[in-house]
Amino acid sequence: MATFTLYTYLFSPVTTRQGELFPEHSDKKLNQLHAERHRILGKFFNSKSRYFSLHTPDKDYGCMMLANQDGVVVLRIANEKNDKREIHFKVFSQKDQPSCLVIIDNREGGMQTVCIQNKARSFLKTQDVAMILESALNNYLQPYRHRVSIKAKYATAKFWNTVDKYPQGIEGVEFHFPYPNMPQISDLVSDIEHLARQTNTEPVLNLRGQNKENVVISRDMEFILKAIAACAASGRPILIKPRGKRRVQVGTSSLVKEELADTVFDNLEEKDLFDGKFTLILEFLKGIKLVYDE
Numbered sequence: 001m002a003t004f005t006l007y008t009y010l011f012s013p014v015t016t017r018q019g020e021l022f023p024e025h026s027d028k029k030l031n032q033l034h035a036e037r038h039r040i041l042g043k044f045f046n047s048k049s050r051y052f053s054l055h056t057p058d059k060d061y062g063c064m065m066l067a068n069q070d071g072v073v074v075l076r077i078a079n080e081k082n083d084k085r086e087i088h089f090k091v092f093s094q095k096d097q098p099s100c101l102v103i104i105d106n107r108e109g110g111m112q113t114v115c116i117q118n119k120a121r122s123f124l125k126t127q128d129v130a131m132i133l134e135s136a137l138n139n140y141l142q143p144y145r146h147r148v149s150i151k152a153k154y155a156t157a158k159f160w161n162t163v164d165k166y167p168q169g170i171e172g173v174e175f176h177f178p179y180p181n182m183p184q185i186s187d188l189v190s191d192i193e194h195l196a197r198q199t200n201t202e203p204v205l206n207l208r209g210q211n212k213e214n215v216v217i218s219r220d221m222e223f224i225l226k227a228i229a230a231c232a233a234s235g236r237p238i239l240i241k242p243r244g245k246r247r248v249q250v251g252t253s254s255l256v257k258e259e260l261a262d263t264v265f266d267n268l269e270e271k272d273l274f275d276g277k278f279t280l281i282l283e284f285l286k287g288i289k290l291v292y293d294e
Contacts, residue, residue, distance in 0.1 A: 002262050002265070004103070004118065005115070005126040006113060007113065008153055008235050009104075009112050009148045009149065010148065010181055010234060011148055012147055012202075013145055014146060015030065033145055034146070038106055041106055041137070042071060044140050045073045050064060050269065051063070051064055054077065054132055054133065057135070061078060061080075063076060064078075066268040072104070072107065073102075073104040074268060077132065078122065079099070080096070080097045081095070100116065103284075103285070111184070111288055152251075153234075153235055153255065153292060154232050154250070154251030155251075156228045156293050157254070158250050162240050162248055162250055166245070168243045169214035170209075170215045170217065171214065171215065171243050172206065172215060173206075173207045173217065173241070174205070174239040175236075177192055177234075178196075179201070184233070192205065202236075205227065232292070233291050237250065238251065258288065260281070261280075264277050265277075
């Protein structure tokens with residue numbers, strides 16, 4: 001089985017103009033470009049051949065396109081290395097290009113999901129692949145006055161597990177919310193997301209106990225539950241300050257993973273009559289939840 005860590009990618013507009021930074025699309029309004037964001041991102045992959053490279057400031061990463069259909073992209077990304085080998089007491093370098101699978105769901109109205117295979121031989125952390133994608137896509141999106149951030153989902157239960165670890169109480173909780181562009185997440189905290197759009201911000205809600213007392217948090221507080229869900233679904237951090245201790249960031253050790261059979265990707269680029277293997281990928285994406293409790 002191939003194990004994937006689930007990421008959410010979110011768009012945000014680049015509102016500041018500096019000289020001729022956006023000459024190609026200066027005639028289009030920002031809200032029009034934002035409405036076209038999925039089509040614009042799709043153009044990036046539609047322009048690629050089967051073999052292409054993702055360019056970052058530090059390195060180029062070879063890719064092979066396995067599928068690109070109806071807003072769903074499946075590819076392999078390789079990490080070229082020179083590994084040292086020793087044979088008969090002689091050490092020499094040998095080129096190696098181990099790759100991992102990436103599934104991108106860029107369908108309008110979809111979950112804006114990036115699934116990155118856990119394969120330490122190619123990339124030690126899936127976050128490394130997310131950063132490569134983010135860098136390459138943002139370089140492409142800049143003329144369209146947009147950028148994306150790719151953050152790992154985490155389980156909401158981690159918040160309560162952390163709170164329960166500190167019976168002496170919690171001094172403060174800090175929620176970080178994304179810029180609104182995905183209704184499923186924005187609707188959870190609609191007032192804050194409305195403010196974010198008006199002020200062009202990624203809002204931070206900082207709850208501090210009055211008079212140096214503890215913050216009162218319980219599982220029956222509707223807004224708190226929705227705030228936790230919005231952060232966990234978008235991969236944005238929640239910081240908890242236990243009394244008398246350093247702040248703890250929620251979610252870094254409880255990233256969400258899902259599995260899909262390796263055989264689904266064998267010869268995926270060779271379409272069959274009914275696109276059976278691609279249909280299995282669509283079913284896999286359909287099963288991904290906005291919010292994971294465990």
